[in-house]
Amino acid sequence: MARTKDPAVRTRLIERAGQMLRTREPITLRSLVAGTGVSTMAVYTYFGGMDGVWRALRQEGFTRLAARLATVVPSPDPIRDLAALGAAYLHNALDNPDLYRVMFDATFDLEDPAAADDTLHRLVHTAERATRAGRLRADVDPLELATQTWTIGHGLASLVATGPLPRPALAHAIPLLTALFVGAGDDPDRCRRSVEDGWRHLLRPDG
Known part of the structure; x- marks a missing residue:
């Protein structure tokens, strides 16, 4: 009878790898399991080897990003929400700088690429709301605008x-995002107020 895997062991090893990234320790098979109470075989059991560990770390970065983006509750102002999502993106990068670096290391595949894509799609859906609300021109491509918003956040992060x-x-994001959304059709004064309101998400301890 096959032994049931314990999710806690997998989580323990991911947390250990994240800690090693923070302290700049070389991550090897033996150093990863040191002090965890599990053997090197656990790395193969739960990840299939060290490449699987790196895939899991990339995925964990996007999992934490998704959780942070989910803290942005949609409001009646979609431009505010776009800015708040940008602020949440930066929050995640500041809280998890080492995982953030690993997230975009395409050397290793993601465990669940669709879940990672969902983080961008949250911005796309918000851009679509802004177009339907008349804040952006009808010819604006929501995916393109979401990508440009993400690019600003990624550059600053x-x-x-x-x-x-x-x-x-990070405050440079306010004029950058304002210029982006005004260029897409929003009213300059209204846009600035919306972006500043959304950017306060970065200042909230719970946001």
Whole structure:
């Protein structure tokens, strides 16, 4: 009879790998299981080997991003919500800088690519709401706008969470996002207010 896998062991090893990333420890088969109370065989049992560990780490990064984006409760103002999703994206990068780096390492496949795609689709759906509400022009491509919004967030996250800029530099997102949404058809003054309101999501301890 096959032995039932314990999800807690898998989680323990992922958390251990994440801790090693934070402390810049080399992650090897033996160093990964050290202090976890499991043998090296567990890495093969739960991940199929070290490549599987890296795939799981990438997936964990997107899982945490999805959870952070889910904290943005849709409001009557879709432009505000787009900015809040950008702020949530940055929150995730700042809270998980090492996982954030691994998320975009395409050397290893994702365990569930569709789940990762869902994080971008949340932005796409919000952009569609903005078009239906008349805040954006009807000819705006929601996927293109979502990708541009993500690009702004990713650029700032890379420079602040894993790069040379201080955290106050995140405020540059406000004029960047405002310019993006105004270029897509929104009213400048109304857009600025919406973006500033959404950006406060970055300042809330629970957001």
